Amino acid sequence: MIYRLPSFRPLAAAAWVLALALLTLVTAQNSFAQIQLLGNSQTAGSAVVTTPRVRAELVAHAPDGVTPGQPLWLGLRITHQPEWHTYWKNAGDSGLPTQLQWQLPAGLEAGEIDWPLPEAIRVGPLVNYGYEGELLLPVPFKVAADFKAPAGDTLTVRLHASWLVCRVECIPEEGDFTLQLPVRSASAMHAPAFAAAQAGRPAALQGQSTAKVEGERLQLRIAGLPAALQGQNLRLFPETPEVLEHAAVWTQAWDGAVWTADWPLSAMRGETPNELPFVLAPATAPTSGPLAWRTVAAVEGRWSSAPVAGVSPALAAALAANAQQVPPAPPASGASGFWMALLGGLVGGLILNLMPCVFPVLAIKIVGFARHGQDRRALRIGGLAYGAGVLLSFLALGGLLLALRAAGQQLGWGFQLQSPGLVAAMAVLFTLLGLNLAGMFEFGRMLPQRWASAQVRHPVGEAFLSGVLAVAIASPCTAPFMGASLGLAIDMPAAQALTVFAALGVGMALPYVLASFLPALVRWLPRPGAWMETFRHAMAFPMFATVAWLVWVLGQQSGIDGAGALLVLLVALSALVWALTLGGRTRWLLGAGLLLATLWLGSAVGPHITRAVAAESAATAGASATEWQPWSAERVSSLTAAGTPVFVDFTAAWCVTCQVNKHTTLNRDDVRADFAARGVALLRADWTRRDPAITQALTALGRSGVPVYVLYAPGRPPHVMTELLSPAEVHGALQAL
Structure with a gap:
């Protein structure tokens, strides 16, 4: 039986398509720039x-x-x-x-x-x-x-x-x-x-009003309200912030024509003012007359101000002693750090070949040896070209990252995945590769004849571009294994940093280069046959699994609408690819219709993909105000260098989720006791007003807003928790110390 073997050249064709896709992406990113900045839409000089x-x-x-x-x-x-x-x-x-x-x-x-x-x-x-x-x-x-x-x-x-x-x-x-x-x-x-x-404007109230301080409570007496309101329940709105405990249970009553209320004072109150303005309104809006009344109550008595958190003398003394006794940690760019990063890059590159998004590329390239196993010279040249493509691509990515950081951008490895547009483009590329591996289409039949024939005329260029493509699809997988090494490399001198990136490329290219130079490895492969077609189809599923992961990533960046929009576009793109595999007039008529439908969908739902949304989940924060100390990067470094674990609450007064987490998790007695039992220092970074230092720290953690909760343990990378925090998550993180 004669088998019609599948072509193993589509990966290089995909690399040609990748360059065009990235160029299109840059243009699209510029088009969506105005939408991405908080989603604002405005014409210059508009009202x-x-x-x-x-x-x-x-x-x-x-x-x-x-x-x-x-x-x-x-x-x-x-x-x-x-x-x-x-x-x-x-x-x-x-x-x-x-x-x-x-x-x-x-x-x-x-x-x-x-x-x-x-x-x-x-x-x-x-x-x-x-x-x-x-x-x-x-x-x-x-x-x-x-x-x-x-x-x-x-x-x-x-x-x-x-x-x-x-x-x-x-x-x-x-x-x-x-x-x-x-x-x-x-x-x-x-x-x-x-x-x-x-x-709806509150009317001025002519009667006398007083606010008497009684311990931790404020007793109000307001006279002059209309007789029609007597006996009714009223709503009270204090104009002065942080005076009353807004969510607390309070009581109200009528003393003849005088309305009275007893309300707990806020734990965040400041100095006692001489007057307090209030707005009162009935529970049900009246059919005539004012909807509300405003009064200014004279304050009788003084309350004690809430304590302000500060650094205790004991903690200040301990920090000073540690600063003198503990030698500074060696810089990451030292000899030991460099060799560790280099070894980590090499091992991480090897592991990359086992990732679901990389393994199909490597496996299909090696399986291709079964067809050309006798042409040893061609295999070796192809292996070297593939390795050069991998190596130069990692050097280019590393150089771009270092250049952007030198220009003042706060970026880390994985910056290429922080753009929703690029995540969507990667999902499109993986979908096309998956459909190709599944046998739906061949790149050579869909590309212009000149491009398709170029694969045959220039096998070395094909192998080189396959290496470029392998790096493009491998970059999403590097973070789990390369975070520490690349984190060290970013802070090294440029020559050392690029050497670490080169080690990553060498590690990734090494299996294929060795296979192309060692005939014994090729002999292990079975003879060409139908199994090659089956193997190729099976390799489509890791590609589709990677698409599912990329859609999930986009969902974290652009919300459920962005993920849904990407899925719709991927389905439309798949239908378009299928139509282009048909023959005759059907191909052109159905293909043209699906192309127009895909373009329309892109304009209709595409903006959802690049539109950033606020995080809807939250993390930890909590304990009494006196247990928290102000945050600074230097304080985190000093405490962790002294062996003290640190929990940082990046928060803001206007962040509702931050406040909810304080009440539901961080202020719980069991959570506070667990922090104390394990000697965790609690720091709070208040981002209510713009603070460049906090902004830089958030960027370093890969976040752009609050809440963010991070557990720093000596000798361990920061543990960034979820944003909607539960006590169980906090206890679990603390148990790992």
Whole structure:
């Protein structure tokens, strides 16, 4: 029986396609650049900013034009997507209020935001104050008496606004707005929205109000409320942050016409103020009259401020003693570190050949020896060319990484997988390789004849490009085995670092080069036959498994919508490839239709692939405030050098998930006791405001936002935990110390 053996040249053809795919990817990345930055969409000089979570617009209400003594209002109108919210002037247990920064022409003066009545929004054990649905934040403006209209009778008003929008995760957003405001004609298009905001504005309460401090509680007495409210339950909103425990159980009652409330004080309270403003509203909105009332209560008595965490004298003394007694660790670029990294690179490269994404390439190349086992010279030249492709590709990747870091980029190995677009491109490439190995199509039949014949005319170039392709598909697999060695190499001098990358390439290319030079290895292979076709088909499944993993990776970067969009496009691409294998007119008609459908799907769902989303899972944090110390990179290094394990909570006040984790996990008595029993130092990196040092540390950990929880143990790599943390995960990590 004569077997029609499969061609083992498609890997080189795929390498040619890879270069074109990467060029297309670069173009696509540039197209999506504006979408990737928080998902903002805005035209220069526009009054509207749109993100995947809100639509914000700068609007005006000037029924008499811009005239001294006449009303002039501007406002930021925010339309939230379902389940998303922004915050009131006092955000509650977590969050940040919306901030407006104006750039005004001469003669205009902006007042404060006339905050509408908020809603209490519960998130786990926390209570926040904010807004959902449609919201207008109106701002009154004064027009100077000597105001003069500019030429053209149009004012240009500019606004920079920043807001925090949350669901479970929180995303800081901002936008620049420009509004052309006519001076002599009326601007009343948004009159209903401003009227509704005016109706929802809390009315000033004329009666006397007091807030009396009684130990750890605050007792309120508010007089002057309308008689129609007497006997009703009211909602209370404190305007001053960190005074009351918002989620605590509190009581209210009526003492005749005076409304009273007893509310626990916050553990985060500061100094006692002289006055406290409050907003009160009935549980059910009244059909007429004001929706809410505002009062300022005089504070009677003083409370004790919450303790502020600091470095204890004992800890400071211990750190100083350790700094003098413990010699500094040898630099990673020392001789021992270099040789360890070199050995790790060589061994890691060898192990790479067993990875599901690399083994099919190597196996098919070696199985190809069964067809050409007698041409020893061709095998050796091909082996050397393949090895050169692998080696030069790793050197190119290493050089690119070192160059980017030298230019100031905070990158580590695996940076090529931090781009959702490149992850999607790799998934496309692996899908094509899997379909090819499964026998759906041959590259030689689908590529232009000139390209296909080039494989036969230039076998050395084919082998070299196969090595390039092998490195491209191997790069996702390097992290589990090469993290330590490449981490050392990145901080070495360039020559030593490139030597480590070269060792990685040598290790990966070594099995194939040896097989091409040792005839005994080729003799082990069975004679050519049907088994080769079966083997080739079997190698498609590791490729498809790698596609599944890449889709999962993309899901972590771009969310479930991004992963779903990629799956849809991969199905469409597979259908297109199948259509191109048909014959006659069917190939062109069906292929053209599927090509148009694939392009349409790419434009419709493609942006979901490159759109970054906030992490929706969380990690650990917790213990009493006095157990936590401020974070610094130097402190982490000092403590771990002294043999002390360190747990770092990268957090922010506006991060809802961070606060939930504190309540549900890190503040639990059993978790705190486990930390104490194992002598773990607790550090907190507060990212509420931008901090370049914390940003750099997050980047070093491969993260771009909070929460992030890391356990540093002496002599071990950092243990980054999940973002939605459970006590069991913390206990498990601590048991491994």
